[in-house]
Amino acid sequence: MRIFLAGATGVIGVRLVPLLVEVGHEVAGMTRSQAKADQVREAGAVPVVCDVYDLDALTTAVVSFGPDVVLHQLTDLPDDPAELAAGAAANSRIRTEGTRNLIAAATAAEAGKFLAQSIAWEQPxxxxxxxxxxxxxxxxFGGVVLKYGQFYGPGTYYENTLPDHPRVQVDDAAAQTLKYLDAPSGVVVIADPTE
Incomplete structure (x- = not known):
């Protein structure tokens, strides 16, 4: 499959790119940072430097790649968890305007599948x-909502501790994501079983 991965340099995206490439998918990895393009290329994907809020450029990028699947793993979260509340509006914008733009680009590209990251816990x-x-x-759109538990493990807010349930180890979350590339439209929860 040809997969356009938006958020290729995020905490789960960096794990997904090599997994997707390893099983034979052709991957375009989108990042908004020119500085991270080499990271995407070294992981085996075609780097696409694009801002999700630039609808024209995004549409051109997605249509040019011609994906079978658009995989939305974009978030806009601060590196410091103490700043989460202050950054909430930026992440909400990714979920609303960013998602609308990615769906519009996927539609223009006639992508058959759309999968998007969401969360498995309640928000305020x-x-x-x-x-x-x-x-x-x-x-x-007829897509698949991937409701992840709180990530823990290297590169997450919970590197050395466990968050409350629902939670999922980030490498396991990436591996499980591959199972849903052919899933029918719906909502799936990717989380550790509760004890």
Whole structure:
């Protein structure tokens, strides 16, 4: 399959690119940072430097690659978890406007599948509307919503501790994602079993 991965240099994207390439998929890895293009290339994907909010450039990039699948793994989260509340609006924008733009680009490219990252835990009311809008847009397209538990492991907010359930080890989350590339439209939860 040809897979356009938006968010190729994020915490799960960096794990997904080599996994997808290893099993034979042709991958375009999108990042908004020119400095990270080499990282995408070294992982075996075609680097695409693009801002999800530039709809024309995004559409051109996705159409040019001609994907079978668009895989939305974009977030806009701070490196410091103490800044999560302050950065909430930016992440909500990715979920709303960013998702709309990726769906528009996938539609223009006639991509047959669309999968998007979401969360498996409850958000405060002021942020839950963006999650609901995001998931509804994906399902309206006929896509798959991947509701991940809180990531833990290297490169996450929980490198040395376990977050509350629902949670999932980040490498396991990436590996499990591959199982859903051919899934029918719907919502799947990717999380560790509760004890």
């Amino acid at each position: 009311p002021e942020r839950s509307a963006a999650v609901t809008e995001h998931e509804s847009a994906v399902l309206d």
